[in-house]
Amino acid sequence: MKCALLLLRVPPLLLVLLMASTHGEGRPNLVFLLTDDQSTSSMGCYGNPEVKTPHLDALARAGVVFDCHYVSTAICMASRANIMTGKFEFRHGCNFEHGALHSSHWAQSYPVLLKEAGYRTAIAGKIGFEVTTRTGKKGVLPAGDFDRWGAGPGQTSYLTARNKSMVEYAKKFPHSSRSYGAFGADFIKESAKSGQPFCLSISFKAPHKPATPDPEDNKIYAGMSFTKPRNFGREYGLHCAPQSRYGRQYERFHSWNYSDKYDEVMAAYYQQVYAVDVAVGMIRAALRSHGVEKNTVVIFTSDNGFMCGAHGYGSKVLPYEESSRVPLIMYDPRHRNSGKELRCDALTGNVDLMPTLLELAAVAVPEGIDGKSILPLYEDAGARIRESLPLVNVWGPSEVFSLSVVTERHKYIYWPWAGEGFKAAEELYDTEEDPFELKNLLASPEGEGPLLVQMRVQYDAYLNLWRREAVDYHNYKPLARFFDRDLPWPSKKEALGGRK
Ligand SMILES: [Ca+2]
Structure with missing residues (x-):
């Protein structure tokens, strides 16, 4: 509302000049890439020299890398609702064991608001929640709210053939990660022809358990061993509150084999991230080949991190760094700060992405949300947008x-x-x-x-x-x-x- 009021007070010619200077060729296209359970330590650009993430590292060099980015809830369903609505979990009310997202919140989500503002929208992968008009656990998938739909219910499958909305890609890309790259490339191609601005959201299933890497990449980490982090193992979790040991994260240190097969487990995890990296490369190549690269903002992040044996835990949910701090890269090719390999250590949260996407599209941000646009940080990496989260x-x-x-x-x-x-x-x-x-x-x-x-x-x-x-x-x-x-x-x- 504040944005809309502000714009109304600006004379039309000045407004055009302002838009031209801050938004390049007008409204940018938006590509929002989300992985599932991906820790910052799985990426070269976050300081791990043992992994191969060339396309993500290139995106990081082109844009700004955020080093202090947290998810306000470190589990899939609630985090995805945080991201889409810009609201903390208690304000959107959606999580496993609690219930689906109420339609009043969905109506104010970034995909719906962008579509209403004239964007062509698409989503593929694990949307992660359902929408309902009543309270309760079950709802429906909001497939009708997108121009193109490649998403599916629940956890979706690593087998493309089992994802109903993605079967057309199954023959060429039997593993889902690359199929999402192909879906993205197709949507970019169609959208570039349409002349309409577009918003592509891809929600990769990878690297979520069960570990199912694409066999295409079996040679990438074959036989490799990996350095364990300094807080790896039960001996570095003795100071953590006893409550933290009562969830399944504790037993998963052993049952997911961090304790006895660390190299194999991590090779499979990193291999899954590698296929995501390939898909990111496919999407960026499509942006270039269809002539929209210079006017498309790309954001990459994860819905939560992964403990990977830190403090003697597996999985996520816990408030510790490996679970709650996640990667965030933003690349705005129109901005003078791009290509400078900038990093930003200001605090940001997953709720901040929804107002960021809306502001990029010059769409008024609804009132009653918790997120704050990160654009001031792209403008000045030394700025701050929030004190805490x-x-x-x-x-x-x-x-x-x-x-x-x-x-x-x-x-x-x-x-x-x-x-x-x-x-x-x-x-x-x-x-x-x-x-x-x-x-x-x-x-x-x-x-x-x-x-x-x-x-x-x-x-x-x-x-x-x-x-x-x-x-x-x-x-x-x-x-x-x-x-x-x-x-x-x-x-x-x-x-x-x-x-x-
Ligand atoms: Ca997740």
Whole structure:
């Protein structure tokens, strides 16, 4: 609304000049690439010399790499809803075990708003949630809200032939990752002819479990061994709150073979990322060959990270860096800062991508969202758009529910569970000095200084937002009491509504 009002006050000629200077040839095309469960450590451009991600690294060199980008919820369904709506989980109310995305939120999502503004839209892959007009777990896929649809229900399949909307690509690209590259290339070709601006969203299934690399790439990491991170293994998780060990992330350190077959497991993981990288190359090649490269903004990110054995955990969900901090690359070929290999260490969140896409398209950003456009950071990597971001987990066993706050430099984690021999727990990290989160500053009494007070103040501010703005369904409103640091355990337990 603010954007629209601002534009109305600007004389038309000046507006044209402004648009020309800030938006190049008018409204840009948008390509939004999302992977599933991809850690920053799986990419060359994030400092891993042992992996091969040439196309992603080229995209990183062309654009700006964001080094402090977090997902506000580190699990597929909620994170995807965060990204599309620009809202925190308690405000959109969509996650596994809670329910589908309500249509009122979907109506304000970036794909719908861009289509309404005249964009040609397409999505392929794992959209990750359904939309419903009522509260509840089941909904429908919003296939009719896109000009081209290559997405599917649930987790989708690595076998292209099993993805109903993608079968036409199955013969040439039997593994789904490259099929999405081909889908993207086709959509770019059609859109370039149409003359309409377009928004292509690709949601890769890779590198989500079950590990199913494309056999096409079997030679890439054959026989290789990989360096383990400094916080790898159970011995580096002893300081983590006991609550963190009650989810399936704990047993997966062993059952997913990080503990005994690290090289093989990581080779399969990186091989899956490699096929995504190939598909990114296919999409960028199509942008060039159809003459739209110079007016197409490309964004690449992941819906959550992956622990890969850090602190002795597998999977995601936990508030630690490997799970909640994810890659983010943006490339705007029209901008003078492109091609300078810039990196930005300002704090950004997955909720910030929706207003970014809308602002790029000069579409008014709706009120009542939590995200903030990252465009000021592309303009000036030294700028800042937010002081902090909440990290939410209300999925899995209640013991593992946590609410955290990250700033550019620190992370505060609160674990409310205090049943059966537990005490509510807090963790505080200096993620700049200690990026592997090896030292909980609260382990010694000196840690309980002004920093803890400051972080608790930010935590309480997000809890107040939760109380005020949470949806009044899917049990989000009562959960604000569960995360209230001042309430006694029986009242917190009551807020869980009888769930374990
Ligand atoms: Ca995921």
